[in-house]
Structures are given as C-alpha cells and as structure tokens.
C-alpha cells in the first residue's frame with residue numbers, strides 16, 4: 001500500500017457561527033489527480049487554503065505525508081504548529097490561484113527564481129537554470145525578460161504555474177485557475193496543466209468547473225456540497241453516471 005501524500009481526518013471549519021466544512025475525510029495518493037467540484041460557497045477554496053496553511057481547521061487533522069500540518073510533537077505531546085513547522089510541511093505544496101499574484105516589478109524569470117533563492121536557499125545559477133526550464137515547459141521560453149504587464153492573462157497564469165513547479169512540490173493545488181480568464185485563453189492554460197498531469201509523479205488537487213477537463217485529467221472527482229463530500233468516485237462515475245440529484249442539477253448548469 002502506498003502511503004497517502006494528503007490526508008484529511010474529520011476536518012471541520014467554521015467562520016464565526018457558519019459551519020463551512022462539516023467533517024471532511026480524504027486521502028490522496030502520490031501522483032493522484034483529484035478534481036474538486038461543487039457550488040459556489042461549498043468550501044472548495046477553504047480546503048485548498050487550509051492545505052496551504054492560510055486557514056486553520058476548527059477541528060480534525062490534516063497530514064502531508066506523515067506530518068501533521070497544524071500540529072507538531074513536543075515532549076511526546078501534540079501542540080499547535082509553529083511557523084517553522086508550517087513552513088517545512090508547506091514546502092511540499094505548490095499552489096496556483098485564480099488571480100496570478102505575480103510581482104509586477106520583476107521579469108517573469110525573476111518571478112520564478114525568487115522563491116527557490118530566498119525560501120529554498122538555492123544557488124542563483126541553479127535557480128535560474130531550473131526557472132528557464134520550467135518557463136520553457138509552459139511555453140514561455142521566449143518571454144523570460146518580459147514583465148507581467150506585457151503578457152496576456154493566459155500567459156500570466158502559465159508563469160504562475162512555472163513559478164510553483166520550480167519549487168518541486170509533491171502536491172500542486174489549482175483553485176479555479178481559468179475562471180478569471182477570457183474564454184479564448186482558457187484552452188492554453190488547461191493544455192499546460194494536462195501536460196504536467198500526464199508527466200506523472202506529482203499529486204494534484206484541481207478545483208474546477210471545466211467538466212471535460214476533469215473527465216480527461218482526474219483519477220478521482222469529489223463533489224463538495226453543504227460542507228461534506230457528497231459524492232466521490234472516478235471522473236466518469238461522478239460526472240457522467242451519478243444519481244445524486246443535487247449533483248445532477250449542479251452539473252446541469254455547466255452543460256449546455
């Protein structure tokens with residue numbers, strides 16, 4: 001049995017008195033590609049943000065490999081994780097947001113190099129070489145010295161992907177990365193994600209409304225609804241053959 005790279009055990013999350021997540025149990029294996037679908041407000045981004053250590057669960061446990069993300073062992077007891085522990089565990093996780101969050105005053109090559117140099121303490125030459133490789137992989141090898149403002153939305157999103165890949169994460173999180181793009185730019189970004197997915201070894205969690213893309217790329221699809229995983233299975237089981245009425249009506253909105 002391969003050990004999971006991500007595990008959620010009965011994870012709850014409330015904001016004030018609003019219970020957003022009501023007991024999420026989840027296992028993701030290394031290299032597994034998991035699509036998360038569900039209505040707006042169902043907690044998809046909250047799941048991603050907790051994994052990225054931007055939100056803390058109200059209760060329950062999240063593991064990355066065998067490391068408890070939010071707790072650390074101290075004198076045989078589990079206590080709240082400190083910043084150092086969070087940083088270490090987060091080192092295995094990469095993320096691409098809906099809005100690209102590139103540094104506007106840096107070239108796209110510099111955007112990719114900065115985290116390996118400053119977070120991972122990589123030599124500048126190595127970081128530069130690997131950043132160029134990743135930018136070539138996402139089809140931007142001829143734009144290294146451009147600034148973000150000189151790129152289209154699709155190109156910016158591909159830079160964001162290269163920037164995450166340079167950190168060699170074991171898990172990549174994609175939160176609706178195409179939903180802020182003009183429709184004609186969506187395809188090029190999905191194509192790059194598809195290529196990365198096919199390469200294999202990295203696990204991916206993809207929050208998406210692109211059902212054809214999920215069918216093509218995802219090993220497993222989760223339907224999040226009212227704070228729980230209401231349905232899960234292979235992409236075909238969930239997207240094409242589920243009898244769950246709320247899922248069907250949700251899917252209906254994305255199929256013309």
Ligand SMILES: Nc1ncnc2c1ncn2[C@@H]1O[C@H](COP(=O)(O)OP(=O)(O)O)[C@@H](O)[C@H]1O
Pocket residue numbers: 015020038039040041042043044045046047
């Ligand atoms: N920081 C926050 N403070 C208060 N409420 C929040 C916060 N983040 C998310 N929520 C609420 O949690 C619910 C789930 O949000 P979210 O995870 O963004 O859903 P989704 O990504 O599925 O659209 C929403 O009702 C949202 O308003």
Ligand SMILES: [Mg+2]
Pocket residue numbers: 044045046176
């Ligand atoms: Mg969201």
